[in-house]
Amino acid sequence: MQQVTIDDVRAAADRIRGSVLRTPLIPAPWADGEGDQRLWIKPESLQSIGAFKVRGAFNAIASLDDATRARGVVAFSSGNHAQAVAYAASRYGITAHIVMPVETPEIKVAATRTWGAEVVLCAAGQREAVAAQVVADTGGVLIPPFDHPDVIAGQGTIGLEIVEDTPDVDTVMVPVSGGGLASGIGTALKALRPEVRVIGVEPELAADTAEGLRVGHPVDWSIEDRNRTIADGLRSQPSELTFAHLRRVLDELITVSENDIRAAVRELAMRAHLIAEPSGAVALAAYRVAARPGKTVVILSGGNVEPALLSEILAG
Template structure:
């Protein structure tokens, strides 16, 4: 690991003019269902709709004027691409986002609306295409998670949580690529070691839960999941040691409970978040978390990129 609380605090100084300090809400209406005193860090209310903006700004603000001038590149269909495009626009850098031809038009349009160049290609070749563009432009690659500067940026969310509610007993974080929980766990454990940090990954593709049990990074077979932002077959090699060091456990949540979490948060909590971001709530509903009714538990609601059309999938979900 080559970042720590110090780098996270520096990141916070750096990005604070550009990134919102999102609310941390006490949500008593969810206590009975989740079996603890519920708090939610509603990062779905972050600018561009997700925590990704923290890492993207930390990365771009760490570049030299020369590097910024040459532009930044990433391969992403989701929140990371939008976050990088937004940060680049704010800082006057040229941004290129490589997306598969099959990406939904609405996501392509959203990135273009931020002034980024969108390059469409086949899904399998998107990382190669991004790397070629980077090389030809002498630009900088902005990876979605497996990068110390990105992880330190995401860690600013953990610093805010401890500041907003110092007497928490546990924090529950969605796990996909692993960048968010690496940053948050480092911030939480290095400032308040007694606070437990739990991760939640999809049971159909539990790359982190399995790898942590095995003690080494495994590559799992591809599986689709409703938590599409958490789709990850292999842990990032820079993230994995952070989880080994600082995360108490990662629990694997079934597809149906991920959706139950989303529906409960929406209908009872009145908060709209994407399925991936509700996986911790789903973990509590599935009774996977070692928490008791007196524990103060903060669920990180990491993003809210969801259109109203997608809410139809919740109609048949039973709470």
């Protein structure tokens, strides 16, 4: 199986430049008491749609030839990928059909429509079938959330930026769900700085990839099991493509508890003044339970959290 290369990631960086926020690294000097500063946060929550997903979606759409792109794009997602595809499509002035389950919170449906997308509501479990029908009806191109080289390469641009900003980074901690983010970032880091330790992070309650890497092949956890975690963006499982990348680029995978995740959301809000969704806070949670020597960058992957849930978490 052909994997994404550093050249693919560099090409993605050229495509998305000016359309996707070049996020800064935020120093976290409070994190280590009076010693040398060791922690930086990469706040992908500051992207226009509040999550890193816009990088991969934009690169995938930008990579289409003009005639194909003009037919529009299609995606199925109840989460950040929905907004990412909708936003990227709006930047190109093309139609986006986004298939969302009827139980999707109204706030997420509304946010997706903000970018001019056509939302197609469907019954639970019917997303892929309905999306396939929309593709057949419209001739649009399906943009998958992680199982595609262009999507992985787009997410990998985060890795390029980390090396530009902290050439002497020792460790990078990245949330793992479908694995596109960690595959892309790991590809960039291992090509440019092979000595950098790339650590994936999963909730204990959705640790299928941790188990899969231990046994050497993907393992299936039931969706009922994965749905237990508060980190609703980390309930997907890797594809064959992303699992192959993760085996190659991850040095280890750390799991964190639900309480670790909530504490990290609180710390990000109160010390970094950054709003993280629970899925976006797992890398800081991992740093708190298993910091490594040297300089560490944690990826804050997204900030789309319901106000009521955020308030509940802040109340401790």
